[in-house]
Amino acid sequence: MDLVYNILVALHLLGMAAVVGGWIAVRAGRTVIAPILWGARAQLVTGLALVGVAEALKDEEHHVNNAKIAVKLVIALVVLAAAEVGAARGRKGRDTGSLLDVAGGAAVVNVLVAAIW
Ligand code: HEM
Numbered sequence: 585m586d587l588v589y590n591i592l593v594a595l596h597l598l599g600m601a602a603v604v605g606g607w608i609a610v611r612a613g614r615t616v617i618a619p620i621l622w623g624a625r626a627q628l629v630t631g632l633a634l635v636g637v638a639e640a641l642k643d644e645e646h647h648v649n650n651a652k653i654a655v656k657l658v659i660a661l662v663v664l665a666a667a668e669v670g671a672a673r674g675r676k677g678r679d680t681g682s683l684l685d686v687a688g689g690a691a692v693v694n695v696l697v698a699a700i701w
Contacts, residue, residue, distance in 0.1 A: 585637065585640070585641055586641075588637060589634065589637045589638070589641065589646065592630050592633050592634050592637060593634065595626065595630045596627065596630040596631060596634060598623075598626075599622075599623045599624075599626030599627045599630055600623070600627065600691065600694075600695060601623070602619040602620065602622060602623030602626070603619075603620050603623035603624055603627065603663065603667075603687065603688065603691040604688065604691050604692060604695065605619075606619040606620040606623065606688075607620060607684065607685075607687065607688025607689075607691065607692075608688070610684070611684075611685075611688070613684070614674075614679070614680045614681075614684055615674050615680070615684065616666075616667050616670035616671040616674055616680060616683060616684050616687060618671075620667050620671075620684075620687060620688070621667045621668065621671045623691075624660070624663045624664040624667040624668075624687060624691070625664065627660050627663065627664075627691075627694075628660050628661070628664055631653075631656065631657070631660060635648055635653055649701070652697065652701045655697055655701075656694055656697055656698065659690050659693055659694045659697065660694060662686065662690045663686075663687050663690045663691045663694065666683045666684075666686040666687040666690065667683075667687040669683055670683030670684055670686075670687060
């Protein structure tokens, strides 16, 4: 179970890298590129799975801070919604406005919440 948890942490970090790295790479543009969208989806799935495994293990190393997770969940939904709508608009050739920056910026906020809280 520990191995499963650690693999989930690795996937969670790779998802974060896809969203934040993708955003940094295309920040001058307006396109929500595929890695940002898939990374945002991955963050929700791996984050929820991490909470599930941590709840199942419930030992010294794995305890869930519910307030922190609730905040991260809401921010992750903002990231995902901005990425989904931005990508859909891009596919239709419509302007994505600031949705790319909302997705990337909110993901960075979630990194700060994860690391500092
Ligand atoms: C854009 C969305 C997200 C980003 C950028 C993000 C980022 C991160 C980062 C950088 C870490 C590592 C922090 C550390 O090891 O101290 C982390 C850990 C974690 N995240 Fe997220 N996260 C996101 C969404 C979520 C969601 C939606 C959940 C749950 C609903 C979640 C649950 C967790 C948990 C449980 C850990 C702890 C892993 C450990 O034991 O170190 N995250 N997150």
